[in-house]
Amino acid sequence: MMIQNDRFLRALRREPVDQTPVWLMRQAGRYLPEYRATRERAGSFMALCQTPELACEVTLQPLQRFPLDAAILFSDILTIPDALGCQLSFVDGEGPQLARPVRTPAEIQNLLEIDPEQELRYVMDAVRLIKRELHGRVPLIGFAGAPWTLACYMVEGQGSSHFKRAKSLLWDEPVAAHRLLRHLSRQIIAYLSAQAKAGADALMVFDSWAGALAPADYHQFVHPYLSDIVRDLKRMHPAIPVIVFAKGANHALSELSRIGADALGVDWGVDLSQALRLTEHRVALQGNLDPSVLYARPESIRAQVRLCLQSYGSAPGHIFNLGHGMNPDMNPEHAGILVSAVHEISRELRAGQQLA
Amino acid sequence: MMIQNDRFLRALRREPVDQTPVWLMRQAGRYLPEYRATRERAGSFMALCQTPELACEVTLQPLQRFPLDAAILFSDILTIPDALGCQLSFVDGEGPQLARPVRTPAEIQNLLEIDPEQELRYVMDAVRLIKRELHGRVPLIGFAGAPWTLACYMVEGQGSSHFKRAKSLLWDEPVAAHRLLRHLSRQIIAYLSAQAKAGADALMVFDSWAGALAPADYHQFVHPYLSDIVRDLKRMHPAIPVIVFAKGANHALSELSRIGADALGVDWGVDLSQALRLTEHRVALQGNLDPSVLYARPESIRAQVRLCLQSYGSAPGHIFNLGHGMNPDMNPEHAGILVSAVHEISRELRAGQQLA
Numbered sequence: 001m002m003i004q005n006d007r008f009l010r011a012l013r014r015e016p017v018d019q020t021p022v023w024l025m026r027q028a029g030r031y032l033p034e035y036r037a038t039r040e041r042a043g044s045f046m047a048l049c050q051t052p053e054l055a056c057e058v059t060l061q062p063l064q065r066f067p068l069d070a071a072i073l074f075s076d077i078l079t080i081p082d083a084l085g086c087q088l089s090f091v092d093g094e095g096p097q098l099a100r101p102v103r104t105p106a107e108i109q110n111l112l113e114i115d116p117e118q119e120l121r122y123v124m125d126a127v128r129l130i131k132r133e134l135h136g137r138v139p140l141i142g143f144a145g146a147p148w149t150l151a152c153y154m155v156e157g158q159g160s161s162h163f164k165r166a167k168s169l170l171w172d173e174p175v176a177a178h179r180l181l182r183h184l185s186r187q188i189i190a191y192l193s194a195q196a197k198a199g200a201d202a203l204m205v206f207d208s209w210a211g212a213l214a215p216a217d218y219h220q221f222v223h224p225y226l227s228d229i230v231r232d233l234k235r236m237h238p239a240i241p242v243i244v245f246a247k248g249a250n251h252a253l254s255e256l257s258r259i260g261a262d263a264l265g266v267d268w269g270v271d272l273s274q275a276l277r278l279t280e281h282r283v284a285l286q287g288n289l290d291p292s293v294l295y296a297r298p299e300s301i302r303a304q305v306r307l308c309l310q311s312y313g314s315a316p317g318h319i320f321n322l323g324h325g326m327n328p329d330m331n332p333e334h335a336g337i338l339v340s341a342v343h344e345i346s347r348e349l350r351a352g353q354q355l356a
Numbered sequence: 357m358m359i360q361n362d363r364f365l366r367a368l369r370r371e372p373v374d375q376t377p378v379w380l381m382r383q384a385g386r387y388l389p390e391y392r393a394t395r396e397r398a399g400s401f402m403a404l405c406q407t408p409e410l411a412c413e414v415t416l417q418p419l420q421r422f423p424l425d426a427a428i429l430f431s432d433i434l435t436i437p438d439a440l441g442c443q444l445s446f447v448d449g450e451g452p453q454l455a456r457p458v459r460t461p462a463e464i465q466n467l468l469e470i471d472p473e474q475e476l477r478y479v480m481d482a483v484r485l486i487k488r489e490l491h492g493r494v495p496l497i498g499f500a501g502a503p504w505t506l507a508c509y510m511v512e513g514q515g516s517s518h519f520k521r522a523k524s525l526l527w528d529e530p531v532a533a534h535r536l537l538r539h540l541s542r543q544i545i546a547y548l549s550a551q552a553k554a555g556a557d558a559l560m561v562f563d564s565w566a567g568a569l570a571p572a573d574y575h576q577f578v579h580p581y582l583s584d585i586v587r588d589l590k591r592m593h594p595a596i597p598v599i600v601f602a603k604g605a606n607h608a609l610s611e612l613s614r615i616g617a618d619a620l621g622v623d624w625g626v627d628l629s630q631a632l633r634l635t636e637h638r639v640a641l642q643g644n645l646d647p648s649v650l651y652a653r654p655e656s657i658r659a660q661v662r663l664c665l666q667s668y669g670s671a672p673g674h675i676f677n678l679g680h681g682m683n684p685d686m687n688p689e690h691a692g693i694l695v696s697a698v699h700e701i702s703r704e705l706r707a708g709q710q711l712a
Binding site: 163164165167168171172213214215216250251269270271274288290291292295296297300303304311327329 | 667
């Protein structure tokens, strides 16, 4: 099916667009009252993820409110660890819990392979349903967590501030750590490939904890696996754009721009102008407003959107986004102000360039 | 009084030393059973800070265990907000609470000036007592929180993950924000100058939340004040070295190396070799091992210490430290292993260079 609003896909190919496309990480989520109502009906966060009709419903909710340029599958990065037997659950206000963490070389050795159309069929069904319900209005982004980020949760058994066990695994048992990361890479490739086959128009890999590691550890335990994932996905699905977001690892932007990804996610730790210099126009860039700007007044939101657009400048290949996901206590009206501001101000800046 | 072990001061001046000096941020703290005993006797964390004899006792505790090359005043960065009337308290396991936050332009306008020898006399008395008790064994570091970091706590009233109110103040009320940051800078200069007069051998400014801001915001609201503080302190106390630690703001290392500080603290988000390139040997560097290395096995700790020392290389001006403070659940024996490893391996590397 033809995509009607293809600004997002055009920007990913670094083609000119009439206005900068925008979507928001966690655009479907707790800050929306309609999301909270569906979540309530679902009974649990996992039930919401695992019921394609409900996952589809919440995926589409933000698009009914705001003129967003892309939809993103509603799901969780921890579907893969759950399918691998870690027994994922979410306790309200406490984040994810994995009842069966994976810590020892023996436990890593025994991990099974996932068939995404079997163990994660609920995700593929959701992708197919969302694609049908979208009627080609905007593209749909599929996604997965990256190996290091998934390993953090699998080893720790929950969120963590110091990654005590996960980092110790890297340093104390590097062979087992590489085995785990390699195994996860294979599952992620199969999972994202299945999402592409189910209809996803673009794929994004979230490495939320890439920035928790020192550059030397990043180069050993993160980068090679991101590179493998992109290489295999582009080989299997050359027409599907792949976005890599290694949050906090701005030191690696130059190197990340060389692994074959179509775009890089960028957090607000770096100016977009600097990110452009580091990546030398090899990739599109997606980002990077400080999400806390949404707590500020409408005129401040518009001023910060303008600065972000100006920092990227007139080159093609910018997809506007926050540098991190929406928070539950954010005001939906402010999200609307941000989306409109991106479109209006980017049009205005383009017009100014034509006049200049 | 002559300092017997002056490796730390020599490294700050980028002079050659026989072995790399090392101290650990939060080296006096909850990971030490003897600290917990003194803290228990004090009754509260604030009483511990405010009783010079007890602050002196815990300052010296880690030096009795480990051959550290510097002592650091035991205190808290929030002594200034407390003296400004914010009514600081610590609830166990919850972090600092400021009963009277400062949020509005009017509240900022009304902030008073502190005389450190009056309102913060307990800190100066602690410095004098520690200097006496140290008998010149190692230098004593005095410290303060930086304006932006103090402002975060004063505006939020507590720790924060998104700095909702503090960042909104910057964007919505930049004039009031600058007034607050300027006021805090003046208090910090007076406070650190008083510590120098009381006997501190070096001064360190902690900007724990510098990395929470996008570079453009950092340049507007953080950098100018760090620069002012260093300029005034060096003018008043040319012989006292000043260390600036803008955690998470590695994007600013080059610029920070030009403000006249003797050394920069470096977190583990950047390789020391890269930090050296960025700062072009204008300053000494203090850092930067990932503190979670202390959770790993002894042989991993030694391996990571070696990599960190090798990354800095043979230039003078390295002070070994963690990239962040010690955590309460760290093993004191591992801290000892780290300190010994720094001394032994740095001697070994120096010997290797002489042979080469």
